[in-house]
Amino acid sequence: MRLREQPLHALSRQADRGRLYLDQGAARLRIRSSVKGFIRNLHLLYGAFPYLPADTGFADHHVELRRGRRLRALIRPQSRFRTDGQEPFEPFPLHGALPLFEWGINWSFAQRANQYILLHSGVLARADQAVIMAAPPGSGKSTLAAAMMLSGFRLLSDEFGVLDPNSGQLLPMLKPVALKNQSVDVIRAFSDQAVIGPLFIGTRKGDVAHLAPNETSTDGLHRPARPALVIFPAFEAGATLDCRLMAGEDAFAHLAFNSFNYHLLGPIGFHAVADVIAACPAYRLRFGQLEAAIEQIRSLLDEADRNTQRAAQGHPK
Amino acid sequence: MQICYRRLDDGAIIFDHRTWKTHVLTPAATIIYEALDEIRPADGGPVPNAAALALLQEDLDIETDTPSTQQLLRMLRHLGVIA
Numbered sequence: 164m165r166l167r168e169q170p171l172h173a174l175s176r177q178a179d180r181g182r183l184y185l186d187q188g189a190a191r192l193r194i195r196s197s198v199k200g201f202i203r204n205l206h207l208l209y210g211a212f213p214y215l216p217a218d219t220g221f222a223d224h225h226v227e228l229r230r231g232r233r234l235r236a237l238i239r240p241q242s243r244f245r246t247d248g249q250e251p252f253e254p255f256p257l258h259g260a261l262p263l264f265e266w267g268i269n270w271s272f273a274q275r276a277n278q279y280i281l282l283h284s285g286v287l288a289r290a291d292q293a294v295i296m297a298a299p300p301g302s303g304k305s306t307l308a309a310a311m312m313l314s315g316f317r318l319l320s321d322e323f324g325v326l327d328p329n330s331g332q333l334l335p336m337l338k339p340v341a342l343k344n345q346s347v348d349v350i351r352a353f354s355d356q357a358v359i360g361p362l363f364i365g366t367r368k369g370d371v372a373h374l375a376p377n378e379t380s381t382d383g384l385h386r387p388a389r390p391a392l393v394i395f396p397a398f399e400a401g402a403t404l405d406c407r408l409m410a411g412e413d414a415f416a417h418l419a420f421n422s423f424n425y426h427l428l429g430p431i432g433f434h435a436v437a438d439v440i441a442a443c444p445a446y447r448l449r450f451g452q453l454e455a456a457i458e459q460i461r462s463l464l465d466e467a468d469r470n471t472q473r474a475a476q477g478h479p480k
Numbered sequence: 481m482q483i484c485y486r487r488l489d490d491g492a493i494i495f496d497h498r499t500w501k502t503h504v505l506t507p508a509a510t511i512i513y514e515a516l517d518e519i520r521p522a523d524g525g526p527v528p529n530a531a532a533l534a535l536l537q538e539d540l541d542i543e544t545d546t547p548s549t550q551q552l553l554r555m556l557r558h559l560g561v562i563a
Contacts, residue, residue, distance in 0.1 A: 411488030416504045426500070430484060433495040433502055437486045 165381075167210030175202045177217050184215035184222060188335030188384040189279065189325045190272055191215075193222035198242055201228055201260035208261075208339040208360045208373050211381040224271045228264050230257060246271040262363050262371055265341060269322055272336065273423045279334070280432050281423035282324030286333050286388070287316040289464055293333045293388035295324050295439070296396055297418055300368075303398025303450070306346040309374045310453040311460070313354040318380040319388060323423070328435040331442075332387035337380055339373035347372045353453060391467045393418065393445035394460060402451035406459055414445030443467065482560050485513070496559055503559070509552050515540060516561055526563040532556075 166174070166185075177183040181195030185205075196202060224246055231241030231254055242260035244252055244267035251270050255263040273281060284297035285308035294316070298304040305321050312318040319325075319335040326333055339360065342350055347370065350357050358375035393414055409417075419425045419436040428435075444467060450456035484495040490507035492514075505513055515535055516527050527535075532553070536542040542549060556562045 410491055410507075412491030412493055412504050412506070415488055415493055419502065425502075429500045430495055430497065433484060433493070434486075437488065437493060440488050441486070 164214045165210060165378075166212045166214045167206060169206075169214050171203060171206050174206055175199060178202050178205075180217070181227070182217035182219075184217075184219040185209060186213055186215060186384060187268075188319070188337050189276065189323075190223040190336065191219075191221065192268065193219075193225045194228070195226070196228040196260075198228055198230060198257065198260045200258065201242070201264065204261045204360050204373075205264075207358065208375045210358070211376060211378045212337075213381065213384070224268070224275070226264070226267060226271065228260055228267075259363055259366060261360065261373065262341075262366050262368075265338060265373065268338065272323065276325070277424050277427055280324075280326040280328060280425065280428060280435050282326055282418060282436075283322075283421045283423060284324035284418070285321045286319040286324045286335075287311045288319060288333075288383070288388035289316055289461070291386070291388045292391035292464055292468065293319065294392045294394060294460060294464065295333070295390060295418070295443070296394045297324070297421060298396050299421075302396055303346075304396055305340050305342060306349055306398065307396050307450075307453060307456055309340045309342060309346070309350045309357070310353050311457055312340070312374075312377060312380060313350070313356055314457050315379075317383050317388075318376050319383075326390075326435055326439065327387065328428075328431045330387065331435065331438055332389055334387050335380075335384050337376050337384055339375055341368075342372050342374055344369045349453070350374060390439045390443050391471070392460070392463055393439065393443050394448050394463075395446070396448045396450065396456065399449055399451055402449050404452070404455045404459055405447075405449040406463070407447045409445040409447055411440050411445070415440045418445075444470075485517075494559060503555060512536065512540065512542070512552060513556065513561065516556065520561070526557075526560050528563050532562045 178196045183194040185192040227245040240257040241254035242257050243254045244263045284295050287294050296304050308321050321340040323336045325336045360373045362372045364370050425432040486493050492505040492510040494503040536544050
């Protein structure tokens with residue numbers, strides 16, 4: 164059963180009792196909240212996720228989203244986020260509970276999931292071939308990830324490349340894609356399949372709305388993918404497509420040194436990221452049009468696939 | 481083992497187990513590192529400084545007093561590749 168098939172009032176009751184569970188793949192959350200608007204947004208944006216009953220039990224992160232108390236419940240009401248007893252952020256306005264929750268989860272996961280290498284990247288997959296997309300904020304990474312999901316790729320994550328050092332595979336850490344500013348309208352226009360939540364105006368990251376992961380993505384919550392391609396995308400309005408192969412050592416430096424926890428993991432992180440770069444071609448991709456960028460990524464995946472097959476047959480790449 | 485070395489295309493990366501620092505080698509630095517590694521003593525100890533300079537100047541025809549080569553040599557001394 165999917166979360167959206169559960170009546171809103173039943174989810175609200177579970178959340179009220181601190182027994183609402185959310186499976187994001189690499190982490191499971193237990194949520195307590197009495198903020199009604201927040202649960203409504205959760206129902207919409209996590210609608211395709213599996214529904215977990217109130218007696219699920221284990222969770223990696225215990226989070227609470229509550230209203231401000233006393234005067235703050237009445238005057239300029241607030242929402243506050245707590246995770247395992249910590250309150251990492253200042254309160255947000257009550258209507259901003261969802262972005263607060265999303266950033267809070269990112270923070271919580273980045274702080275604690277050190278059994279994995281947490282690359283600062285989006286990850287999408289075609290079958291089980293993963294594309295790692297790493298780029299600084301403002302480069303169009305989330306917009307491209309959203310458009311790829313809406314074009315048939317499976318979304319594993321928009322924010323975290325969760326690399327398991329034991330298997331060398333990438334695990335889903337699935338959450339709604341945070342679209343910022345103009346990207347919201349770009350994705351609305353890109354596909355009528357896009358389920359987009361309310362627009363939160365004037366957050367610290369600008370105007371933000373969230374794109375719900377689709378069923379293809381939520382059905383693969385526990386299906387890892389093998390790294391096949393590394394892309395460093397950069398959107399430039401009006402730019403023609405430009406795709407350049409990167410030197411392995413440069414790609415390594417960009418991927419490793421921008422990860423959330425590479426510095427904590429020492430040789431484990433070193434070898435895991437080196438294995439990714441040794442196995443995958445890495446490209447800088449400058450694009451001005453989503454469709455052209457996605458077509459190029461498909462063609463790079465085809466090429467990577469052919470090379471893998473040739474290597475398996477003993478031919479040089 | 482004090483360092484881990486991985487070749488990636490024409491360049492390379494080195495992990496220093498003592499400091500947990502990662503060093504990125506350009507293709508030119510990779511050639512130097514690999515040439516020095518070939519003449520390391522059998523016990524894995526560092527290459528004597530004079531032998532390293534001789535290798536760079538005579539065999540590889542590299543000017544050893546340029547800032548970039550000096551920086552690389554400093555790094556290789558820190559890593560225990562050169563004495």
